[in-house]
Every structure is written in structure tokens, then in C-alpha cells.
Amino acid sequence: MSITAANGQASGSSLAGSSLKAALTVLRGADKGTSANTAAGQPAAASDGPAVFVTLSVEAQAFMATTTASKAGKTGNGGAGGPYAAYFPTRDGKPATALAKAVSDPGAVSSSAGLSGPAIAKDARARMDAQYEAMKAGGKPFDFDSFEGRDWYSLMGDLDRRSLEAVRSNAGGQFSKQEQDIAQSIMAQQEGLAMGLYNGPISQEASFVDPFRGDxxxxxxxxxxxxxxxxxxxxxxxxxxxxxxxxxxxxxxxxxxxxxxxxxxxxxxxxxxxxxxxxxxxxxxxxxxxxxxxxxxxxxxxxxxxxxxxxxxxxxxxxxxxAQGIAQGIAQAKATTPPSGPAKPA
Structure with missing residues (x-):
């Protein structure tokens, strides 16, 4: 990221490939003294030009804090699941990618792709039943009171937020009260993390950074x-x-x-x-x-x-x-359907 001291402000800066239109207040060293410090409080590298101070806006600070959280999220079982995967630990250590992704992108679809209405609930029911069977076959059935809720995240780990909503709302009357409560809890956790409010395993709390710094x-x-x-x-x-x-x-x-x-x-x-x-x-x-x-x-x-x-x-x-649900399902189905090849000659 480059900052031009001449015009005193850089707008539309790109941070790590993400367009962030954050105001960067740039002050010449003459206005603040003769030594410049970085955002971390360390002396800046010497340069031929005047010393420059940079004060990050709330938006820029939020981006930097989120980047820190991203690095923290790559510990434990969160490496392949994105910056929030560590807060959704599973029984076998595999990242609950769909759950973690919904924190930063609640509209992301995976399990519900190409589906709408009752089909989403039917798919969620089948996925959860498969997880119950897998846990039982492994010699340890689903445990509601599992450590850090790991069995919760294992049970619903591949459900996107639309699928979680089907469970939470008991769409089609296919889900137990316990399953509805688990889905509700996970959805609240996703929303809380997106707001910079920690909600997750105590063991991971120290790695979480509030991107809004109390704003x-x-x-x-x-x-x-x-x-x-x-x-x-x-x-x-x-x-x-x-x-x-x-x-x-x-x-x-x-x-x-x-x-x-x-x-x-x-x-x-x-x-x-x-x-x-x-x-x-x-x-x-x-x-x-x-x-x-x-x-x-x-x-x-x-x-x-x-x-x-x-x-x-x-x-x-x-x-x-x-109407929007049906339209979204149709659009996703079209997007995931491979194009048909040319007709074979008779």
C-alpha cells in the first residue's frame, strides 16, 4: 500500500487485495515532530522525504484487526476453513467450513446450492442423519454435552446458513427441539462473531480480535x-x-x-x-x-x-x-449445471 504525502490522503487503497475505501490521515513530520512511528508504535524506516504519520480510520483498523483474527484462525483445525474455523471445532478436527464461512459471508451457499423451500430441509435432514450414523459407526454416538460443542459442529458442519435456518425453523416438521436449539445457537454465534463479539470455545478466546475496537x-x-x-x-x-x-x-x-x-x-x-x-x-x-x-x-x-x-x-x-428463495435456487442450479455438448449427428 502506498501513501502519497503530497496530497495528504490516500483513498480507495487496496489492502491485501481487498478494496478498502478508508480515509488515511497523513501528517507531515513537521507537524508532529521529527521522528515517525508505524501503527504498531515502532520507528519507521528512514527515508529521503519528510517524516509521515498515518492515522488509520475505524474501517482501516477493522481490516487490520480482521487480518490478525484470520492469522489466529489458522491455528488448530482452522487452517483450511478460513479465519473463523477455529471457533467451530469438530470431533475429528476437520474444519466446519460452511459454518465458519457464514460469519463473513452469511449468504454463501454450499449445502443449499440449487435448492429452495422443502428441498433445503430434506437435504439438511439427510446430511445430519449421515453424520449421526458416522458417529455411531465410529463407536461414539452423538453427544449433546461434548467438549466445546464439538459434536454440534460435527453434526451441522457442512450446513450453510440457509440449511441452518431450515433446521432452526423446523421446516417440514423434520427436526427435533434439540436440533432446532443447536442450529439457533450456531446462527447466533455466527452473527455475534461478525459483530466482533466473541462467542466460541474458551480455549480460542485469546486469539479473537474485535475488528471494531469498541466502536x-x-x-x-x-x-x-x-x-x-x-x-x-x-x-x-x-x-x-x-x-x-x-x-x-x-x-x-x-x-x-x-x-x-x-x-x-x-x-x-x-x-x-x-x-x-x-x-x-x-x-x-x-x-x-x-x-x-x-x-x-x-x-x-x-x-x-x-x-x-x-x-x-x-x-x-x-x-x-x-419468490426470492425460488429465484435463488433456480439461478444456482443453472450456474452449477454443466453445459450440454453439441448434438451427435444422426
Missing amino acids: EAARRKANLTFLDAVGPEEKTSTEWATRRASAQVSYEILTREKGEEPETLGSDNPLAALIKQAMDRSQSDPLRHIPKTPEELKTQAWFKGFESQLDSAVAQNTAQGI
């Missing part, structure tokens, strides 16, 4: 990015819509507390937009309880006055989610 507004913005990237099926739930609206309210409040104007980060999800309106008007703290059904949402004091609009928003939300 709560940036943390909520990251939460919005994460929630917007999940699959269409997850977005049909009242719980997702409430969390999405709540995250936006928190982001706006925290940003203004910093003396800054928040970005416009509204959702095109009908239910999330309606809930956000209710939260704005009530100015209450909805985070104390997250409604999981429309019926439960109607009982919330902060939602009073919006009940008449709820049924329509839920219907629009459900239809939108189903």
Missing part, C-alpha cells in the same frame, strides 16, 4: 450488513425483521451520539420497515425482548398503533421471501 456504531452497522446478506427464507421470520429494525435504530442512535449523521440504511423488507417505524415512534428499548411471531409482535407496547398494518406486511414479506 459500537460500527458494530451495529456490521450487524446490518450481516442481516441483509442472509438467505431469503430467514428474512421471512418476525424475529429477523425485529432484529434488523432494532439494529438500525441502535446504529442511528449510537452514530448521533458520536456527533455524526448516520447513513440511510433502511430495509426493503416490508415487515422490517414497519417494525422500524414503530420503534422510531415509541423511542423504547425493544432489545429487551425479540418477538418470534406476528401474534407476539402485536402484544408489544411499542408496536401499538401498527397492528392493522401487520397482516399485510407479513403477507408481502412471506411472498417476497418465497
Whole structure:
């Protein structure tokens, strides 16, 4: 990465191949003294030009912290599974790649590729049954209380987030309460890690770095990015819509507390937009309880006055989610289908 002292700022810098439009405040040595230090506090290498100081923005600091976490994640069984694999340890040590990948890319598909609706749940059921059988055949059946939850991650290690949502929501009535709870826990873990909040084995906690360095507004913005990237099926739930609206309210409040104007980060999800309106008007703290059904949402004091609009928003939300899920499944199926060769002559 190069920094030009002449113009005082480098924009659109590329860090390790990732485009990061982070403001880098560059000050000449004459303004700060005669010796320059690197971001780590070490003396910079001597040069022919004036000393330069670099102050990284929150975004740049977040990138560097994430890079550190990436290196830490390559310890233990996380080498091939990406920067977060160490936080999803498995029984046999193989990386739970799908679970780890969803932290940074919750919309990534693997197990659900080319599938939609009931087919996702059916596939997840088959994959989990195969894992149960493999554990049993190895002489040690699935253990809910396994050390560091290793059997949890082994059981669902190859499920992408759309498949996890099928389990969590008990799609098709095919999953036990215990399986639903495990999926819910893993999904919450993914979201927490994406927000810079550690959630995982105690043995790996020291390796985790909060990429937002305590910037709560940036943390909520990251939460919005994460929630917007999940699959269409997850977005049909009242719980997702409430969390999405709540995250936006928190982001706006925290940003203004910093003396800054928040970005416009509204959702095109009908239910999330309606809930956000209710939260704005009530100015209450909805985070104390997250409604999981429309019926439960109607009982919330902060939602009073919006009940008449709820049924329509839920219907629009459900239809939108189903349509997007089908479209995504078709698009993925086409993308993974090899092209047919030329017709053979008769």
C-alpha cells in the first residue's frame, strides 16, 4: 500500500487485495515532530522525504484487526476453513467450513446450492442423519454435552446458513427441539462473531480480535450488513425483521451520539420497515425482548398503533421471501449445471 504525502490522503487503497475505501490521515513530520512511528508504535524506516504519520480510520483498523483474527484462525483445525474455523471445532478436527464461512459471508451457499423451500430441509435432514450414523459407526454416538460443542459442529458442519435456518425453523416438521436449539445457537454465534463479539470455545478466546475496537456504531452497522446478506427464507421470520429494525435504530442512535449523521440504511423488507417505524415512534428499548411471531409482535407496547398494518406486511414479506428463495435456487442450479455438448449427428 502506498501513501502519497503530497496530497495528504490516500483513498480507495487496496489492502491485501481487498478494496478498502478508508480515509488515511497523513501528517507531515513537521507537524508532529521529527521522528515517525508505524501503527504498531515502532520507528519507521528512514527515508529521503519528510517524516509521515498515518492515522488509520475505524474501517482501516477493522481490516487490520480482521487480518490478525484470520492469522489466529489458522491455528488448530482452522487452517483450511478460513479465519473463523477455529471457533467451530469438530470431533475429528476437520474444519466446519460452511459454518465458519457464514460469519463473513452469511449468504454463501454450499449445502443449499440449487435448492429452495422443502428441498433445503430434506437435504439438511439427510446430511445430519449421515453424520449421526458416522458417529455411531465410529463407536461414539452423538453427544449433546461434548467438549466445546464439538459434536454440534460435527453434526451441522457442512450446513450453510440457509440449511441452518431450515433446521432452526423446523421446516417440514423434520427436526427435533434439540436440533432446532443447536442450529439457533450456531446462527447466533455466527452473527455475534461478525459483530466482533466473541462467542466460541474458551480455549480460542485469546486469539479473537474485535475488528471494531469498541466502536459500537460500527458494530451495529456490521450487524446490518450481516442481516441483509442472509438467505431469503430467514428474512421471512418476525424475529429477523425485529432484529434488523432494532439494529438500525441502535446504529442511528449510537452514530448521533458520536456527533455524526448516520447513513440511510433502511430495509426493503416490508415487515422490517414497519417494525422500524414503530420503534422510531415509541423511542423504547425493544432489545429487551425479540418477538418470534406476528401474534407476539402485536402484544408489544411499542408496536401499538401498527397492528392493522401487520397482516399485510407479513403477507408481502412471506411472498417476497418465497419468490426470492425460488429465484435463488433456480439461478444456482443453472450456474452449477454443466453445459450440454453439441448434438451427435444422426
